[in-house]
Amino acid sequence: MPVRVQADDFDITAEIAALRSKRTNVGAVASFIGVMRDFNDGSGVSELTLEHYPGMTEKALDQILDEARSRWSLIDALIVHRVGRMLPADQIVLVVTLSAHREAALAACGFVMDYLKTRAPFWKKERTPVGERWVDARTADDTAAERWHAGEGA
Amino acid sequence: MPVRVQADDFDITAEIAALRSKRTNVGAVASFIGVMRDFNDGSGVSELTLEHYPGMTEKALDQILDEARSRWSLIDALIVHRVGRMLPADQIVLVVTLSAHREAALAACGFVMDYLKTRAPFWKKERTPVGERWVDARTADDTAAERWHAGEGA
Amino acid sequence: MATVDLLYFARLREAFGIERERLALPGAVATTGDLRRFLAGRGETWARELDPTRVIRIAVNHDLAEADRPLADGDEVALFPPVTGG
């Protein structure tokens, strides 16, 4: 269940091939790529800088994959998250989940993204026509992450 | 919103690049690849033959993407489904959905797969150690497709 | 007299040993449900595969149809087992 934080871009075909290597029990590969848009919160965005907390980031991503594995029957999973400067249309994050069946792969992929959005220490700073600004956390992301708690405990 | 039925394999990086071409409003790319396993319903499977209904297949896939577009805000979407003979670990189907936000892309990707599994005229025949057999439709697939009806009408 | 093109897929194609046929509809066959019952009357294999307890899908002109769907001259009618793609 690898996680990687890197400045370099990634290739989804190569990443999936590496995960699937020599395995013939995989029936479902779900994936998600987060991409930089040229527009956010009502402004054009020309550049993005992604900061993170080295050490905690890897631990948080590992914990998210562990949690996903405890909830669904996964054969393997991957998170690649880029840091540094990015331009519109650049790939930012990749999540891939492998399972025997599609239900587990798709649900786990959505779960990992929801948790990553609220628990992994990354911060985005955008360059807009009126200057730089830190991106505000979306309330929608907290709501998305919270739905996975439904049915837990009280 | 392209759909393709083909004997040839596909490359997810190339397919995503073609869909994203020149678009800078895409924030989320969700995708699913269905892969041939070497084991199904308690038997080893050494080969798969996929039959389809030319003409109806393309129409059914178009309708599924139209339905997805009516439910979520999608920038584009793609279905590629292979037919003919396949071996374990071969890719069978690809679904890609593009949206500004991940919620729409991920939900639409799952929806398309659920509907495809119950509405698109494909049939699988497996070669096992004891001979060939037609794959039976899974009740789980009907259940998965039906959940999208919740809240519709009565 | 109404004539339809019948297509069979997957297990039905193999069981009937036929891929397609043109059929002049008998007067009593007005719907897809009537057609299924008519074909089931052709004999053992047909009766077994089209028995009411077997789940069979019928498409008319490339759209899935219910058993009460009326048939018209020139329709393309396909009979097949539940689909298993993806």
Added chain:
Amino acid sequence: MATVDLLYFARLREAFGIERERLALPGAVATTGDLRRFLAGRGETWARELDPTRVIRIAVNHDLAEADRPLADGDEVALFPPVTGG
């Protein structure tokens, strides 16, 4: 006396003009909540950024922590705004 390493990220790092510091904890600072209130007492920028109405996350040794989390000698304590990756 307990000493902790403090790290600041994103908007907090820029606002405080500091990336990390080593802090000998005053006797009254036993938890992450105490620490936040102590740092808010450093003056205008600190008071504004760490005001109780502002949502701030605190991690201790790379794990997100609640305000009642006790601090120990050698802890690495990070303060940052809600995360916005992905």
